[in-house]
Amino acid sequence: MARTTETPPPQPTPSSPWRARLAAALDSDLFYSFKRSKLVVAAAVLALGIVGAAFLAPLVAPHNPHDLATLDLINANIPPAWESQGDHRFLLGTDDQGRDIFSTILYGTRSSLLIGISSVLLATLLGVSLGLWAGYAGGRIDSFVMRLADVQLTFPAILTALLIDGVALAIFRNYRLEGGKFWILVVAIGLAYWVQYARTVRGVTLVERDKEYVQAARLIGLRPAKIMFQHILPNVLSPVLVIATINLALAIITEATLSFLGVGLPPTEPSLGTMIQVGNKYLFSGSWWMVAFPGLTLALLALAVNLLGDWLRDALNPKLR
Amino acid sequence: MLAFAIRRLLEALVVLLVVALIAFTLFRFVGDPVSQMVGQDASVEDRETIRRELGLNDPILVQFARFVGNAARFDFGISYQVKQPVVRLIAERLPATLELALAAALFAIALGIPMGVYTGIHRDSWLSKVFLTVSLVGISMPTFLIGILLIYVFSVWLNILPSFGRGEVVDLGFWRSGLLTASGLKALILPAITLGLFQTTLVTRLVRAEMLEVLRTDYIKFARARGLPERAINFGHALRNTLVPVVTVIGLQLGAIIAFAIITETVFQWPGMGLMFIQAVQSADIPVMAAYLLLVALFFIIINFIVDLIYVRIDPRIRVYRREA
Secondary structure, three states: OHHHHHOOOOOOOOOOHHHHHHHHHHHOHHHHHHHHOHHHHHHHHHHHHHHHHHHOHHHHOOOOOOOHHHOOHHHOOOOOOOOOOOOOOOOOOEOOOOOEHHHHHHHHHHHHHHHHHHHHHHHHHHHHHHHHHHHHHOHHHHHHHHHHHHHHHHOOHHHHHHHHHHHHHHHOOOOOOOOHHHHHHHHHHHHHOOHHHHHHHHHHHHHHHOOHHHHHHHHOOOOHHHHHHHHHHHHHHHHHHHHHHHHHHHHHHHHHHHHHOOOOOOOOOOOHHHHHHHHHHOHHHOOOHHHHHHHHHHHHHHHHHHHHHHHHHHHHOHHHO | OHHHHHHHHHHHHHHHHHHHHHHHHHHHHOOOHHHHHOOOOOOHHHHHHHHHHHOOOOOHHHHHHHHHHHHHOOOOOEOOOOOOEHHHHHHHHHHHHHHHHHHHHHHHHHHHHHHHHHHHHOOOOHHHHHHHHHHHHHHHOOHHHHHHHHHHHHHHHOOOOOOOOOOOOEEOOOOEEOOOOHHHHHHHHHHHHHHHHHHHHHHHHHHHHHHHHHHOOHHHHHHHHOOOOHHHHHHHHHHHHHHHHHHHHHHHHHHHHHHHHHHHHHHHOOOOHHHHHHHHHHOOOHHHHHHHHHHHHHHHHHHHHHHHHHHHHHOHHHHHHHHHO
């Protein structure tokens, strides 16, 4: 999908593996179904644009919102540049601390994305490992892991994340947490979303476990861990990829929600949710831009990732081909 | 049926005990309950007396048993922050959340079912496409953004609806209701829409999918052949047969509504349990957090239990499957 468009330019030698791989990727069914839908291409361009701008924030952003020296309260609450009281230096206006909204959005999106991606990685790692283990070992381990999944599934993930976050904040309340909050959020969101991976992977593993290649691997005396991760895992990767994409949108929204509720990232280190929380306080004084632009970025990012996830689910589903 | 119900009930009890254990661990080991209750300048002897009175020197198992016993009588201790019994705080806040959740669920049903029926019958009309696109956007928009958007349009811009609080409430003795005053009803509109919007899209999509399936069946064709009016076919025959999964999903979603009420209540400063919980999280008010956790778990388990039983009653296939398993 998106990655194919990102592949580095082919080497000059015509028979280079890069070029062959690129040609194969451009010729694949997946890329064909990608090209066919204009909506999906638009979503990919949008997502890539937001992600690219966010990770290049230090280069792209006109100001650095983390640099306290450049902040000036005189510049607080300036409307966007096209309004009559706007300032050409601040394209989308400034917030209550005099931070440039546009730059803060870039840095904030980067925080949101980093937390989202890290927590999806954590959830994937945890869910896939537990699912493989449960499916392969069977018996008590299987029923224990699956009961655990059932119990957690009774509660909405946002509640689980909020609870883990709250407990962690209560434990560490006497410590100064600067970078620590980042990891608390990653763990809280990651632990909230592992169940779906575990269930899917377990289901596939149960089927794969009895196939000949696994029996052969067992016969020649390979260790269970090697069989699980090297032989069975490749067969469950495509559903895992689909879940991970859709979960990325959920994780980003969850992070924004926690930050909005005031238990996420601190205002000094804004994410999109924190920006919206701060801006919400100034909504009644007419400073709509403090909420509108971070909110729009968040909604567009979630929508684009959701669309990509939907497409990937259909494209990788052999029944729909 | 009875054996199944008993087994589910036992499982539910185990889950509740696990949640109670988590809540107890929180209560006992996160922060020191004694230093939360007394001031900085309390002497060591005073602290020791309180420790003994609270039974914090007893064996852990005894303490856990006492915690469960108290919780079973809805005694959750005293809030660190407000210095009031937690159960009284919850009793004050429960009506607000339940009224909001009920209004949101009604909104989702009242809007979601007609939209689902319409998009199911008229698959290719432009209005159906509009409905479905809007519902996709509705799923992607975080709840709090929808709330802020509604506040901006209806409170700041048009200035016709209040943006925070419950309005005037009437005290019915055990229940403080906002449903009986004009300002209370007006204050309910925006939060209920915010909370119900996600469920609306869910109901719409579900009803649509079920309608599409039912309309293809033979008995609908037969009803057409008998020359029944479209209205009777669509509503009397088709819709009725889609309602089983719809009722189930709405029932299960009640739990999600309670959880998402945390967000909506924060946006609208709605004085319910969700707002209480988020304030407890921010100030590390462990007794309130533990009580909320237990209460929500109880609520979820009851809903799941009822839905499970309804399932078995409605769908005989589950009964057969369970018996074999």
